[in-house]
Structure formats: structure tokens, C-alpha cells
Amino acid sequence: MRRIILCLLLMTGLSYAQQIKIGEKVPDFTLDTVLNASSKSFKSADFKDKIIWIEFWATWCGPCISAMPHLEQMQAKYKDKLQVITVTNEKEERIRQFLKNKPFKLWFAIDGAEQLRKYFPFAVIPHSILIDTEGNLFATAAPEEITEKIIDSLWAKQKPKINVKTDNLTTDYIQTYFKVPDTVKERVLWQPEIKGGPGMLHTFALDSNFKGRRLTFINVGLNNMYMRAFGDFPYGRTIDKVKDKNRYCLDIIVEKPQELIPALKAELASKFNLHANITPYDKEVLLLKIEDQNLFNKVTRNSSGKRTYFARHGEIDQQGITMNDFADFLEIFGYGKFVLDETGNQEKFDIKFSFAPEDPQSLTKILSNMGLRLEKAHRKIDMLTIE
Known part of the structure; x- marks a missing residue:
């Protein structure tokens, strides 16, 4: 099962010419x-x-x-x-x-x-x-x-010492820290943590040149790298016994897509003395099923052939998504519980909605309007252990 990994940069196209520096007067607002x-x-x-x-x-x-x-x-x-x-x-x-x-x-x-x-x-x-x-x-x-x-x-009009938070305001981390010509066939580049920057994984899913053959990890822990290397495991399906607090940057490029994950595994094995094991555990899960076929038939089917990936807690806007992908979204960004697709449907959909994560019933109502329901059950779930 392929997992959704969200990379959310909060930088936009804002101009920072008006930025106020520490010690300066704040304009009236x-x-x-x-x-x-x-x-x-x-x-x-x-x-x-x-x-x-x-x-x-x-x-x-x-x-x-x-x-x-x-x-x-x-x-x-x-x-x-x-x-x-x-x-x-x-x-x-x-x-x-x-x-x-x-x-x-x-x-x-x-x-x-x-x-x-x-x-x-x-x-x-x-x-x-x-x-x-x-x-x-x-x-x-x-x-x-x-x-x-x-x-x-x-x-008391004093100036106490405080740990200042200084964000890295770079708007394009790939071009700034990992720029590479499109002609490059292979590369492995490790860098230290980029201070003040967010953690992210760039998969180049929409890049016609690097799609499938390049991954860039920025300010991530080893667990994130191992989760990607061993099957796109989300946090909820990962047992991290190492708990390494360091943050790493890695850019890896290979010539052919089928070489990417093996190359990532080999690079991790060469740098770190860790073991990753996948073991099935009996877990309570939520099964995604079709409740009302007529309502389900009204869910927008994908006609463009385009695949997009935007998702975060409380919101999804994805094109070309399968019900298996949708179950992944519900698990990671919706219910925080194991969700398995048992609709039996293999079509691709365009799904866009928002809900209140603090109110699970708001999501349940949306599913009902889509002709879907969740059913509690027990299933064997593969869990990744890093030790």
C-alpha cells in the first residue's frame, strides 16, 4: 500500500520589504x-x-x-x-x-x-x-x-534573555540548496540540517525529468528516511526504537526509477548501523466500504488523467486518486486510526473537501454523502520497526 507523505512549506510569494527587525518600532496595525x-x-x-x-x-x-x-x-x-x-x-x-x-x-x-x-x-x-x-x-x-x-x-522595562526563533525565509529550498542540471543521471548529496527551515520530502512527482528517480529529504529524521525506503510507512505504522533527534538533508538521484528505492536503502545501510523489520500485527482497523452505490456513483471520476497530491489535516484536494489512496488520506489526516480500503473499486476520482479534524463526525458526514461508510474490524497490519 502506497502512503501519502505531505510536504508543507508555509512560504508564499510574500514580499518581506516591510519586515520589522528586533528592537524596531512596530507600525500601527x-x-x-x-x-x-x-x-x-x-x-x-x-x-x-x-x-x-x-x-x-x-x-x-x-x-x-x-x-x-x-x-x-x-x-x-x-x-x-x-x-x-x-x-x-x-x-x-x-x-x-x-x-x-x-x-x-x-x-x-x-x-x-x-x-x-x-x-x-x-x-x-x-x-x-x-x-x-x-x-x-x-x-x-x-x-x-x-x-x-x-x-x-x-x-519591569528589562530586556530578558530569550531563545529567538529565526526562520529560514528561503522560498525555494531545492533551487537554493540542491540545484542540479537536468542532465544529471546520478547523484548522492548529504548536507547538515538547514537551520530555521521546515522539514519536508520532495518526491518530484510532477517533474517530467526527475519523476520516479529523485528524492530530496530536507531537515528530516532518520525514521522518515527509513519509512520511505521500506514502503512509505506513515508514523502510525512505524515503531521507532532509535529515536534519533538529529535532522538530515539528502538528495538522491538515479538513472532509472526502479533503482531509486534500492539506492536509498543502500545509502542508509552504508551510513547508519540500523535495522528495519516489517512485521504483521493484529490491529483494530476501520474498513472503507460502499454504503450507497447511487451516491457513490456521483463522486467525480477523473477524466484529465492528471494526478495531484495536496492533503493536510482537515483538507484534501487530489485528482486521479483511488479509493486505496483515499483510505490512506483518511488514516493519516482524518481519523488517526488504521483505515483499509475494502470498496473493491479501482477507478480514479477527483476528491476535494474540507472538514473539522477536531470533530470526527464532520468527516463521517462527508463520507456518508459520498456513499461511503467505515466499519470496525480486526486485520493484520504490517508495522515497520526501526532499531
Whole structure:
């Protein structure tokens, strides 16, 4: 079973000419849509003499949501000294949907034009911005770095030490760090971690020259490399006994597609003294089945012959996808449980929808409207063990 691997770079075509540097005055800004607040819109001047904490986040970002209880606690403790404002470019409807299932008491601002991101650019979220009582940018940080000690010191007009988060704002990591002529037939290039950059795997699936014969790992752990080399295993089907915390970069090119995975395995074996074993385990699974054939017949069939791959928690937009591929999406980005395709259907579809990951029933309703259902069962599941 081939697995979906998502590479999500948060860099867009934004211009960073307006970027504010640490110590500089932050220009006045307006928040036109703020949920959970006493008013729907605010100006930065409304927070004069307060410390401002801007938290860039998204509903599909697990670490962002995990950080929110900390933000709530800090806001409650320093309600007269601190204003926490979470900021996302997602639609207001989606944030209201999120808050219905995750009723955090923070302020949630919608910045669809990403004006604040132009002032405070980032590559990876969560991304915290701390502005002192004088209106100057004090730090960019991870949310856990903003502690009571930091807030107390800032309020006392001091300049406490904080671990600054400095993102790598490169917009094209392949061209910047792994550029190679199209004529190259073979290459193996290891590089150290690219500081401040996101973790990603580029498969070149839409590249007519390198498709099937090139893989580029950027800032990934060894487990990711082994997962790819031994069958595209997702995290949920991997037992990692090594727990190597290092991050690696590898670009591997071969002449023929059938040589790519063997070359990757050989390269890993030459560099690391690890073993990968695939063992079947009896697991509770969800079986994807057709419930209503008439509704299923209305699901858009692919006619273009084009295959696309966009998927993340809460959203899918893929063309040329099989039901087996769709089961993979449901497992990785939907239910977080083993999902197996037992529809018996081999057609290719164009599937596009969004749902609320915090509310599994929202996805179940979508499946029902597609004429599909999930049924609990037990099956033997291959698990990858790295040791």
C-alpha cells in the first residue's frame, strides 16, 4: 500500500520589504476580524502600555493547538499587562467551527491578506511575536519560550534573555540548496540540517525529468528516511526504537526509477548501523466500504488523467486518486486510526473537501454523502520497526 507523505512549506510569494527587525518600532496595525473579543475590530493603539503577544497558527497545525493552553494560562495570569492575539489566514467560518469544538478563550484574529506576516515573516508555525510596552519588537520565539519570567521582566522595562526563533525565509529550498542540471543521471548529496527551515520530502512527482528517480529529504529524521525506503510507512505504522533527534538533508538521484528505492536503502545501510523489520500485527482497523452505490456513483471520476497530491489535516484536494489512496488520506489526516480500503473499486476520482479534524463526525458526514461508510474490524497490519 502506497502512503501519502505531505510536504508543507508555509512560504508564499510574500514580499518581506516591510519586515520589522528586533528592537524596531512596530507600525500601527488594524485587526478587522477578531473572534472571542469584546469588539470585532481593534487597532494596535488599543493595547498601548500593554505587552502584545501575536501567535501565528492554523487549525491544521498540531503543535499550534497544543500550545494554546499555555497561551490561555499566560493571558489569564497577566490580563492587565498582556494581550495575546492568535492570528491565522484561514476563513472566519473555519475558525468559528474550530472554536465550537475547541472553546479556547483567547482572541482569534483573521488576517486573510497576511499583512502582519509581512511585518513578521516566518516559515514554520507556531510562531510567536512579542512586542514590549513601548511598541518595539522584543522577540520572535516558540510559544513555550514565553514564560512568566519573560513577561515579568518585560513589564519591569528589562530586556530578558530569550531563545529567538529565526526562520529560514528561503522560498525555494531545492533551487537554493540542491540545484542540479537536468542532465544529471546520478547523484548522492548529504548536507547538515538547514537551520530555521521546515522539514519536508520532495518526491518530484510532477517533474517530467526527475519523476520516479529523485528524492530530496530536507531537515528530516532518520525514521522518515527509513519509512520511505521500506514502503512509505506513515508514523502510525512505524515503531521507532532509535529515536534519533538529529535532522538530515539528502538528495538522491538515479538513472532509472526502479533503482531509486534500492539506492536509498543502500545509502542508509552504508551510513547508519540500523535495522528495519516489517512485521504483521493484529490491529483494530476501520474498513472503507460502499454504503450507497447511487451516491457513490456521483463522486467525480477523473477524466484529465492528471494526478495531484495536496492533503493536510482537515483538507484534501487530489485528482486521479483511488479509493486505496483515499483510505490512506483518511488514516493519516482524518481519523488517526488504521483505515483499509475494502470498496473493491479501482477507478480514479477527483476528491476535494474540507472538514473539522477536531470533530470526527464532520468527516463521517462527508463520507456518508459520498456513499461511503467505515466499519470496525480486526486485520493484520504490517508495522515497520526501526532499531
